Amino acid sequence: MxxxxxxxxxxxxxxxxxxxxxxxxxxxxxxxxxxxxxxxxxxxxxxxxxxxxxxxxxxxxxxxxxxxxxxxxxxxxxxxxxxxxxxxxxxxxxxxxxxxxxxxxxxxxxxxxxxxxxxxxxxxxxxxxxxxxxxxxxxxxxxxxxxxxxxxxxxxxxxxxxxxxxxxxxxxxxxxxxxxxxxxxxxxxxxxKNTKPDQPESNIKLITECAKRLSKANRPLLYFGNGVRGESALARARELVEKYQIPFCLSWSALDLFEDAHPLNMGRIGIYGDRASNIILQKSDFILCVGTRLAIPQIGYDRDDFARMADRWIVDVDPIELSKFAKHQWNPICQSSETFLDQVLKELVELPKSDSLSLWLLNAQEIWQKLPRSEQIGAAVGSAHEVHSFDVINFLNSVLHEDAIVATDVGAGLLTGHYALAAKGTQRIFTSQGLGEMGFGLPGAIGAHFADPKRQLICLNTDGAIMFNLQELQLVKHHQIPMKLFIFNNDGYTMIKISQQNLFDARVSGSDINSGISFPLFSDLAKTFGFEYCLIDNISSFESALRPALESPEAVLIEIKMSPDQKYLPRLATSKLADGTLVSPPLEDLDPMISIESLRDLLGYQPHANSYKSRGLPYEQRQN
Missing domain, CATH: 3.40.50.970 (Thiamin diphosphate (ThDP)-binding fold, Pyr/PP domains)
Known part of the structure; x- marks a missing residue:
């Protein structure tokens, strides 16, 4: 000016x-x-x-x-x-x-x-x-x-x-x-700009110590969050992973930073995470968390039990977030991801590599072979005219463009989407992670379109969530956005209904069509807002109807007919014993539960006491 x-x-x-x-x-x-x-x-x-x-x-x-x-x-x-x-x-x-x-x-x-x-x-x-x-x-x-x-x-x-x-x-x-x-x-x-002081001496010493312990670890694990999304930080994260062949996990906010098929990618930790990832976490002897605030959905409700066998390190630019870990046997470092990773790479150059890394990687890969993602979702439910949300996402993994943008809302879009989407190429996958409000998916996808209109645009939404910003469908029509809008239709708010059934003696209110909540005909909605319409109610229609819908140059509303009884599994679920006592299993013990013997074999040590209690089994402390 x-x-x-x-x-x-x-x-x-x-x-x-x-x-x-x-x-x-x-x-x-x-x-x-x-x-x-x-x-x-x-x-x-x-x-x-x-x-x-x-x-x-x-x-x-x-x-x-x-x-x-x-x-x-x-x-x-x-x-x-x-x-x-x-x-x-x-x-x-x-x-x-x-x-x-x-x-x-x-x-x-x-x-x-x-x-x-x-x-x-x-x-x-x-x-x-x-x-x-x-x-x-x-x-x-x-x-x-x-x-x-x-x-x-x-x-x-x-x-x-x-x-x-x-x-x-x-x-x-x-x-x-x-x-x-x-x-x-x-x-x-x-x-x-906030004036940034020189890196304190305490940080330099901590980073040096972190590098030393990482180099000596027999079963190290890296855990990256959205804080490493910057180009420079991500390049350094890749260098750390690939130069030193260290297995890593990704938070849901960061699941598109590396390809899902990367040989060192050990999946997604969390209460709705991968069973294999959670077990690998609890076997590790060193964990370095960079650019993730480790919220409750990631670590569960017992912070002290997260990576219980490991020397635990966390790097975050926000000292307030780090204060959660000051008294919990963690080693917090207040530093940007880029600066930390740059310094730790310099320190590692001078240090010998552990001889145990190849064995650790082999063990982690064996756990994944025993617990593939597709086999952890529970028994099939529903009729011949309903499909499981996992099967839909699994099909999308095979047909989405390498640069597709996927914005998700709550329910099936979030829980199945972020559990099962296998990121590849330059795909961008996101949701409102912290607030998790119903209604984010549609406007989030619209905004993404204007950032890069040439990329394939997918919005994974639900019958409940779409109602919270329904009016924005007019923007899709007005701007002729070729969005593929998935509506996972399970006749209500399934997660709420499940909680009501579990905690309130099956008294259901305001969570399905039989208890006071209803939704429009989505075929009518598609017509009103100028979308093509596609109904998917059986697996055989994936090739005949879903694939052509994804290839259409027009906006398409794709209604996925789900069973109202489908649960989002695996998940960390509180168990209610016969006497009414509630028991919370540890993070690695997701529902549907595997046998206590299998869990012990996979962990390599005696499972947590609550894993026994949640199964109604007696617990006796043994030497591992």
Whole structure:
């Protein structure tokens, strides 16, 4: 903005967006942002995608960011527009997705002088304070001269260190107020970044020690999360894996970072994870977790029992996340994935390799041979006119493009999708992992399309979840997005129904069509929104109907008829004993359970006491 001619505050914002390379904005116009919409449309070539709900707009900005690697941008209006965006903001915050939310508000007079009032002006409120706990930063501009400074501060916050959403609130009068570039308070990009101190001596010593112990480990395991997604960090992770031939596992957020068929890929750990992966984890004698916060779905409810035989290390850029492990026999290192991996690789050059790695890898591969993914999903259920969600995903593995984008929602889309999808090539697979809200899948997929329109686009959704952002189907029609929208139809909220059956003596309410919840005919929905329609209700239709649907150049709604009784297995399930006692098995002991003898053989030592208790067996401590 070298030109010193006068311009409106909205013009300043438009110029700043151009400077940052913004190409797409997901937006809903309203009285509170009209000047911004006008200035961006008048002064730039930025494309507007006009969403139909603010939470969806932010989710679309998320999907765009996840695929493009850029900061996503959403523009919302004051009052209800801003408050509607909060689900999308929180989702981005929990998953560390960089999104800039520009919100309009009532005039600066009202924002400054009505702070004790419930409402500002006509429909404004203190959106800054509301957003603060679920953003990296939330700011309100109170002078046209500070637009540039606050915009740049927010942008740098969103896109550096542990990334996340930021909100910049711009009152309506300041959008229209005349200013000039020479009046702008400028904070350079370098100044607005958090100043990073030199790596502390304690970190250097810890990394050196970590490398020494890794080189001596007989059964090491690496565990990578989404924090290694950056190009440089991922290159170093690959070098560590392949140069030293160390087996690794991936979090659900990172399952597309390596091909599923990579010979050192030991799968996905977690309460809905791979049985083989969990057993390998509990056999390891050293685990190094990089770029993952190790949430409860990954480690279960007993953090001390995770990798119980191992020397445990975790690397995270966020000291708050690391504080969970300070008192739990872990070795935490507060460092970026890229810097840590670079340093540990330098340290390993000088150290000898363990002689036991080849035997360990062979043992891990044998466990996988005994426990293939396809054989852990339980007994078949349903009728001849229903299909298992695993069979659908397994078929997709054979036909999806090498660069396909797959966005998932909850239920079958998430639990079967992220369990069974076998990533290959440059596929991008994502969901809302931390919040897990119903309704993310469709807008997430729409946003991803605008990041790379040429790639095959798959959305794995469900009959329940699609209802939470149903209105965004109009965007698919309007923009002629050739999305393949899967609706896994099991007549309700199966996970909720199962919990009601297990915990509340089978009293079911509001979780299936017989207890108060209903859904539209999806064939009618397809017609309304201009989708082709395909029904899959038996395996024989995979080749005859599903494959042609995937190859269609049009948007297709693919309804998958599932059994309402299908469970999502394997999973860590609490056992209820005959006397009513609840027992939680350890992470490696997933439902459907294998025999205690098989579990002991696979682990190579006596199973956890709760593995006996959950089977109603007596437990006697033995020497392994």
């Amino acid at each position: 070298a030109d010193s001619s006068t311009m409106t505050g909205a013009d300043v914002v438009a110029a700043l967006l151009v400077e940052r390379g913004v190409e797409i904005i997901f937006c809903i116009t309203g009285a509170g942002n009209l000047a911004l919409v006008d200035a961006i449309g008048r002064n730039t070539k930025i494309k507007f995608v006009f969403s139909h709900h603010e939470q969806a707009a932010v989710m679309e900005a998320q999907g765009y960011s996840r695929v493009s690697g850029k900061v996503g941008v959403a523009l919302v209006t004051t009052g209800g527009g801003t408050i509607n965006s909060l689900s999308g903001i929180l989702s981005a915050y929990l998953d560390s997705v960089p999104v800039l939310i520009l919100s309009g508000n009532e005039s600066s007079f009202h924002c400054e002088n009505m702070q004790e009032f419930r409402a500002y002006g006509v429909q404004g409120f203190d959106s800054k304070t509301v957003a603060e706990p679920i953003t990296k930063s939330a700011s309100r501009i109170l002078s046209a001269t500070e637009i540039t400074a606050k915009f740049n501060e927010a942008w740098e916050s969103a896109s550096t260190d542990r990334m996340g959403p930021v909100l910049v609130d711009l009152p309506m009068d300041l959008q229209r107020k005349m200013t000039s570039s020479s009046e702008q308070i400028v904070i350079s990009a370098a100044e607005s």
